[in-house]
Amino acid sequence: MNRMDLDDYAPLVLVDNLAHSHWLDCFNRKIATEDERALERSGLFRSAAYEIAVQRGGATVTMHLKGKHLIVEAVHVAGYGMLAGGAFGDVAATPLKTRAVYRKSEAYATL
Numbered sequence: 001m002n003r004m005d006l007d008d009y010a011p012l013v014l015v016d017n018l019a020h021s022h023w024l025d026c027f028n029r030k031i032a033t034e035d036e037r038a039l040e041r042s043g044l045f046r047s048a049a050y051e052i053a054v055q056r057g058g059a060t061v062t063m064h065l066k067g068k069h070l071i072v073e074a075v076h077v078a079g080y081g082m083l084a085g086g087a088f089g090d091v092a093a094t095p096l097k098t099r100a101v102y103r104k105s106e107a108y109a110t111l
Contacts, residue, residue, distance in 0.1 A: 001025070002062040008103045009067030010045065018042055027059040044068060070102045077110065 001022060006012070019035040021028065032050050039048035044067060051062040075096050079086040095106040 002060060005062060005064040006104075007066050008105050009069060009101070010065040010104060011067065011070065011102060011107075012104060014042070014044060015039065015063075015065065021061070027061060032061055039065065044070065067102075072096060072098050072100055072102050074098055075110070 003012075006015075016022070018038045021031045021035050025031075029052065032052060036048060036050045039045060042048075046066040046068055047064065048066075049064045051064060053060045053062075075094060075098055077094065078084075094110040096102075096110040097106075
């Protein structure tokens with residue numbers, strides 16, 4: 001699964017929750033089509049499409065997603081494993097802000 005054509009407004013965590021196919025999976029046209037429909041129906045994207053190129057020996061699936069401008073309702077930083085319950089500083093100082101438009105780059109910078 002090629003994810004090179006996703007804009008900064010596409011929330012990858014939600015994409016992963018909506019789609020059943022992932023980049024290491026074997027190609028399955030039925031699942032790719034179902035995933036494309038699920039992403040379209042979610043209402044999270046201005047456009048959602050899969051491009052499937054079948055070649056001898058395999059297939060290349062490219063995900064094309066253009067996200068809508070979603071507003072961040074809350075930001076919560078939590079640790080897992082050995083970091084569970086740890087202090088992570090001031091959440092207000094993170095690039096991802098409440099009541100602002102979600103941007104993937106800001107979410108990743110918050111990590």
